[in-house]
Amino acid sequence: xxxxxxxxxxxxxxxxxxEAGRKSRFSDQYRDLSARIFLDKQDxxxxxxxxxxxxxxxxxxREGETASIVVTAKADEDEAHPGLAFMFSSPWSNQLAIxxxxxxxxxxxxxxxxxxxxxTVSDENVTGISEIFSRMRG
Amino acid sequence: xxxxxxxxxxxxxxxxxxxVTDEKLFHVKNLCRKGHxxxxxxxxxxxxxxxxxxxxxxxxxxxxxxxILSSAKKPLLYGWSNCTLEAQxxxxxxxxxxxxxxxxxxxxCQGILMERILDGRIPTCTLDDVRNYADTSIFWGADPSxxxxxxxxxxxxxxxxxxxxxxxxxxxxxxxxxxxxxATAEICSNYYxxxxxxxxxxxxxxxxxxxxxxxxxxxxxxxxxxxxxxxKKTEYxxxxxxxxxxxxxxxxxxxxxxxxxxxxxxxxxxxxPMVGHYNTRGFNELLxxxxxxxxxxxxxxxxxxxxxxxxxxxxxxxxxxALVIGSDPxxxxxxxxxxxxxxxxxxxxxxxxxxxxxxARVVIPSAISGLEAGGTAVRMxxxxxxxxxxxxxxxxTDEQILTKIMEAI
Numbered sequence: 001x002x003x004x005x006x007x008x009x010x011x012x013x014x015x016x017x018x019e020a021g022r023k024s025r026f027s028d029q030y031r032d033l034s035a036r037i038f039l040d041k042q043d044x045x046x047x048x049x050x051x052x053x054x055x056x057x058x059x060x061x062r063e064g065e066t067a068s069i070v071v072t073a074k075a076d077e078d079e080a081h082p083g084l085a086f087m088f089s090s091p092w093s094n095q096l097a098i099x100x101x102x103x104x105x106x107x108x109x110x111x112x113x114x115x116x117x118x119x120t121v122s123d124e125n126v127t128g129i130s131e132i133f134s135r136m137r138g
Numbered sequence: 139x140x141x142x143x144x145x146x147x148x149x150x151x152x153x154x155x156x157x158v159t160d161e162k163l164f165h166v167k168n169l170c171r172k173g174h175x176x177x178x179x180x181x182x183x184x185x186x187x188x189x190x191x192x193x194x195x196x197x198x199x200x201x202x203x204x205x206i207l208s209s210a211k212k213p214l215l216y217g218w219s220n221c222t223l224e225a226q227x228x229x230x231x232x233x234x235x236x237x238x239x240x241x242x243x244x245x246x247c248q249g250i251l252m253e254r255i256l257d258g259r260i261p262t263c264t265l266d267d268v269r270n271y272a273d274t275s276i277f278w279g280a281d282p283s284x285x286x287x288x289x290x291x292x293x294x295x296x297x298x299x300x301x302x303x304x305x306x307x308x309x310x311x312x313x314x315x316x317x318x319x320x321a322t323a324e325i326c327s328n329y330y331x332x333x334x335x336x337x338x339x340x341x342x343x344x345x346x347x348x349x350x351x352x353x354x355x356x357x358x359x360x361x362x363x364x365x366x367x368x369x370k371k372t373e374y375x376x377x378x379x380x381x382x383x384x385x386x387x388x389x390x391x392x393x394x395x396x397x398x399x400x401x402x403x404x405x406x407x408x409x410x411p412m413v414g415h416y417n418t419r420g421f422n423e424l425l426x427x428x429x430x431x432x433x434x435x436x437x438x439x440x441x442x443x444x445x446x447x448x449x450x451x452x453x454x455x456x457x458x459x460a461l462v463i464g465s466d467p468x469x470x471x472x473x474x475x476x477x478x479x480x481x482x483x484x485x486x487x488x489x490x491x492x493x494x495x496x497x498a499r500v501v502i503p504s505a506i507s508g509l510e511a512g513g514t515a516v517r518m519x520x521x522x523x524x525x526x527x528x529x530x531x532x533x534x535t536d537e538q539i540l541t542k543i544m545e546a547i
């Protein structure tokens with residue numbers, strides 16, 4: 001069985017990705033900057049993966065409903081934080097973001113900054129914006 | 139060359155120089171990278187009027203939008219954060235006329251904090267006050283170097299203000315509280331306080347403890363005591379909460395309110411939420427003035443009703459038509475919300491191609507506010523900024539489109 005690591009993904013902002021998105025959210029540049037996950041080096045090693053390798057990131061949206069995307073894994077240069085991963089906010093990270101339980105408290109916000117996901121190495125292509133759009137329409 | 143206002147984020151920088159030739163920017167000054175992307179967006183991927191995937195005239199698209207909305211039993215009007223106050227006011231009037239639900243991006247961003255600011259429960263100040271008086275700036279779950287690139291240089295760290303002539307060299311301390319060493323945390327250097335995701339509550343408890351002279355229940359007690367010392371010595375402090383902090387605290391925002399109240403027993407401490415879009419605060423202020431609520435309002439019963447059931451995330455599942463403007467919910471919201479909205483008859487008013495325009499039954503192109511359309515907006519700190527367009531266009535403004543839809547209903 002292929003190694004896997006369980007992570008909590010925190011979405012963050014990035015000025016370069018933001019600029020690319022403002023120019024075109026349908027561009028290869030925006031996809032390349034958005035479809036990436038920053039993993040702790042220890043987690044990367046546990047996967048047997050290298051910086052730049054593709055990984056599948058899968059999460060459970062609600063009971064019985066899962067979602068996954070293929071993105072590029074990047075080694076995070078920050079101090080050690082195994083189990084904690086980062087993605088830039090985008091339709092890719094939103095694929096895994098869980099909505100708050102319906103009509104709960106005033107504060108109810110989606111779990112953009114606490115996405116639980118399982119990461120495995122993948123040889124598939126990075127998920128494209130057209131596929132994300134098809135999923136929405138499906 | 140007249141100064142132009144950038145509507146790329148809620149700093150609304152109004153010192154931009156920009157000139158255009160042959161539909162390209164050939165001279166810009168003072169724009170950050172984010173703003174540069176915003177300005178360049180005027181020259182690509184522009185929308186055209188569409189109905190059911192076919193090109194139409196603007197009048198036909200507006201007429202079809204009016205038909206869809208007037209025949210809907212539970213319409214949703216969503217977005218607004220990238221619209222002028224004038225367009226937002228037209229949107230609220232349209233919501234009233236339709237008996238619709240209206241919500242904006244603050245519903246899943248800074249809303250819970252902004253509500254407390256506008257209610258006067260948390261003290262605030264202007265960014266000009268920050269520049270002139272602040273000696274301590276705390277970026278909490280916020281990374282302005284990436285999200286609001288000129289925040290530090292125009293207001294919170296580098297500039298020489300009226301009472302801060304020695305500025306960052308001697309008189310200003312900037313502090314970052316974050317789950318990672320962000321670009322802003324790098325600038326804050328030794329004053330970076332790492333918190334585990336979701337543990338802002340414990341961080342506040344620790345700060346309250348050191349302010350009361352108690353030993354904090356954290357691993358690095360010395361660093362926390364040092365923070366307490368900085369806070370106590372502060373003459374004019376400002377906290378800039380970002381989504382990291384807001385999402386972490388959520389229902390426990392009262393604890394943050396308590397911290398700010400405690401700090402103000404010692405010295406002056408203000409709070410300015412790091413609002414993202416250029417006029418989210420404007421929408422919150424406007425809707426509050428008209429209904430008493432900053433977001434999540436339904437006019438279905440005539441009088442405005444407010445609650446989480448009227449949030450975009452809930453309304454996306456119950457609406458039978460939606461108009462989106464000033465934000466792309468398919469781009470920015472969780473998959474389940476985006477999927478629900480992609481399935482209802484969607485009207486997208488957008489200057490540029492988006493996931494929403496690709497999914498929409500009706501696409502109505504509009505002028506880009508700030509670049510092609512003038513108007514008024516409210517900066518993140520509550521300052522009203524009026525701006526004029528600097529690019530010529532024949533496109534209708536958001537306000538004009540909404541008014542025409544209303545007239546057609």
